[in-house]
Amino acid sequence: MPALVIPVVLSGGSGTRLWPKSRQHYPKQLHKLYGEHTLLQHTVKRIMGDQAPIVVCNNEQRFMVADQLAAVCATAPDIILEPVGRDTAPAVAIAALQAMQRDPEAIIAIFPADHLIQHAEVFNTALAQAVNMAEQHKLVAFGVTPTRxxxxxxxxxxxxIGNGPSPVAQFVEKPNAQVAEQYLSSGDYYWNSGMFVFKASVLIAELQQYQPAIVAACRRALQASCTDLDFIRLDKTAFEQSPAISIDYALMEHTRQxxxxxxxxxxxxxxxxxxxxxxxSPKDNSDNAFIGDVIAEQSSHCYVDAQHRLVALVGVEDVAVIDTADAVLVINKNKxxxxxxxxxxxxKRNRKEYTAHREVHRPWGCYDAIDGGKRYQVKRISVKPGASLSLQMHHHRAEHWIIVSGTALVQRGNDEMLLTENQSVYIPLGEKHRLTNPGKLLLELIExxxxxxxxxxxxxRFEDVFGRS
Known part of the structure; x- marks a missing residue:
């Protein structure tokens, strides 16, 4: 009987090179950068099979990850929350231990959540070959033929080097331009894709030999974990005792497998x-790739993401322009x-643009801080059907809510009221209140x-269905 093949998705990265789209609280894997799905959803759709995936992410992004997975997964995944970042080796070890609870002989296929593969049939053929190799106790890394x-x-x-698999001679880190040219011309190197296939028990045995502290910390963290809504929350004290190290450094550079x-x-x-x-990305006749409202004259080899306002290019080449609600990046693509x-x-400057977008996602929906000044702030709030904010109060501010569309159930003190389009309500400073969308359509309001x-x-917070009180 063949072993279970369980896909594992690592969704803990921040993607700093794709700022201002990708930010600490809203990294690149959660964005629609290619096609109609986010990179996380592309990854999960590509690897979906009989087994529900194991997804490792951090606490701050858990609700966004869960929402995106629910939209594409036929069966509920195991979503494991890392209490602190410890790089990929502990994340892979945790996933392997979790997979062994389903089947001691399980094979795990490790995929970063933020990668793209355009030709699924090629990938599936290689994955099947990697699974066969893993059954022979090999630790398999996917290498991509470099093109530059x-x-x-x-x-x-x-x-x-050839069309088939090879034992690894060496893993090397990101090189400078001169060394990268040497690697390319030698023909002896592949790009490290960060994708792996292992038998879970073999991985743990090898890690036990080379990195026993990782295995010990991860075993304790998983054994002491708790279930929180749809998530598996690892024990922080145990997990933070694990060394912070990549799976490449921790194991693949040392193992003979x-x-x-x-x-x-x-x-x-x-x-x-x-x-x-x-x-x-798809390009026009001038090798430009545009998203959104773009006008280009005498410009070529450019990338523009303009989903918030009109962006016009005149007489430029090799430029990327990324427009978001609160920041604009203009960069030479070669840099x-x-x-x-x-x-x-x-x-270093403690700027909020490092961590979050103007639009902030919450488990109940999102809000966009569209204006503000001394002693006032205006937000556009969207509440998902059936969702409810916490029962809460504020010490220093009052709020006015104006319903734009949908239906709002408002609890204010001991009173409840049902409001619809064009109606409003005032929440005094210090008053307990709660906002709920009882309908089947999105609730939108101005606060x-x-x-x-x-x-x-x-x-x-006094009560909260998401466990934040």
Whole structure:
């Protein structure tokens, strides 16, 4: 009887090179950067089979991840929450231990949530071959045939190059431009895709040999975990005792079981930069890739994402323009890897544009802070059908709600009222209140806040269906 093959999706990355679209609280895998689905959804749809996936993510993104998975998964996945970031080795170890609870002989296929593969049939053929190799206790890494001297990827040196698998000679980190040219011309290297296939028990045995502290910490964290709504919440004290290290450094560089399997002509990309996204996007006759409202004159080889306002180009080449509600990036595509420097500057200056967008997602829906000034703030709020905000109060602000569309059930103090389009309600400072969408359509409203302090931390929660009180 063949072993179960359980897909594992790692969704903990931040994707800083795709700022301003990708941010700490809303990373690139949760965005629709290619086609009609987010990168996370593309990944899950590509690997869906008989077994529900195991998805590892962090606490802040759990509700967005759960919503996106619910839209594409036929069966409920195991969503494991990392209390702290510890890189990929502990995440893979946790997934392996979880998979072994389903089947001690399970094979796990590891996929980052933020990669794109355009040719699914090529990928599926390679995946089947990797599963056969894993059944022979090999630890399989997918290697992508390089097409350019890329400095944004790690590399795998194979003992021999060909159409078939090879033992791994060496894993190497992201090189500089000169070394990347040497790797490309030698023909001995593949790009490291970050995708792996292992038998879970073999992985744990190998990690036990080379990184026993990881295995011990992950066993304790999973044993002491608890179920929170639809999530498996790892024990923080145990998990943070694990070393923070990638699976490449922790194991694949040391084990004698590492093999690289070529992934030829699959259309793989890690979508790691705006240049990489331009390369995989449909283009016009001038090699431009445009999303949104764009006018271009005498411009070529450009990428523009203009979903918030009109963007016009005149006489430019090799430029990427990314427009969001609160920030605009203009960059030479040949310098795409240097976006991280901007992100580091934002972080040092404690700018909110580092962490979050103007539109903020919550488990009940989202809000967009569309205007603000001294002692006032205006938000556009959307509440999903059947969803409810917490029962709460504010010490420093009052609120006015104006219903734009849908139906709102408002609890204010001891009173309840049902409001519809064009109706409004006033919530005095210090009054307990709750907003619920009892209908089957999206509830949209405008909230006007006024008071001496308008920060999001001025919320006292008394009851909350999402466990935040």
């Amino acid at each position: 001297a890329e400095t944004g990827y790690g590399y795998i040196k194979a003992q021999h 590492a093999w690289v399997l070529p992934l030829h002509n699959s259309g793989w990309s890690d979508i790691g930069s705006w240049d990489a996204l331009w390369q995989v 795409a890897q240097h976006v991280k420097a901007v992100v580091q500057t934002l972080k 006007v806040q006024s008071g001496s302090y308008l920060g999001e931390d001025d919320i006292v």
